[in-house]
Amino acid sequence: AQSVTQLDSHVSVSEGTPVLLRCNYSSSYSPSLFWYVQHPNKGLQLLLKYTSAATLVKGINGFEAEFKKSETSFHLTKPSAHMSDAAEYFCVVSRAGGGADGLTFGKGTHLIIQP
């Protein structure tokens, strides 16, 4: 079985400061891991994905995540927050086979950007 734990339900940072959204996963096989973002009243957008290639994954809008197998973590970072980054972020693990059986989502982290 697989599961995802997002360690913070809300994160608040000031504009221009670094962002860290924490995610731990559990999987009985080599997982595919993803981060999705959902802006208010908008659809889900893929930020980045890890599929057993490079452990440091770069995504859109300056976000990146590092896969650490020893720590079973896949934390999302960004060096400098923008107001437009305010959104809900989901850490996601494939159920099996890279996504053929669907995805398991974390409960989400609400990112707040203070001016």
Next chain:
Amino acid sequence: DVKVTQSSRYLVKRTGEKVFLECVQDMDHENMFWYRQDPGLGLRLIYFSYDVKMKEKGDIPEGYSVSREKKERFSLILESASTNQTSMYLCASWEARSSYNEQFFGPGTRLTVL
């Protein structure tokens, strides 16, 4: 670009009604999925389908059924809607044969059951 469309953005139904949520994808994807999204719970998988007339239960299938008569269309059915099925429902599709490995999501249907 892959496009996943859902028949309604907003839907209001009464308890006990039979409800159909429709999803269509235009990229000939084999796999399709239905999720529900609730605040503080993230998205949870209800059902998925590998191919026409094939279906598999996800994590929370109780109270739901699905139909896939054509490859591009995947329907979610609430046989007798209840208030605890008030939620946002998202459909997704995925190509099993490519290495691209991304699920493409529709815009969602916000269902309210009164």
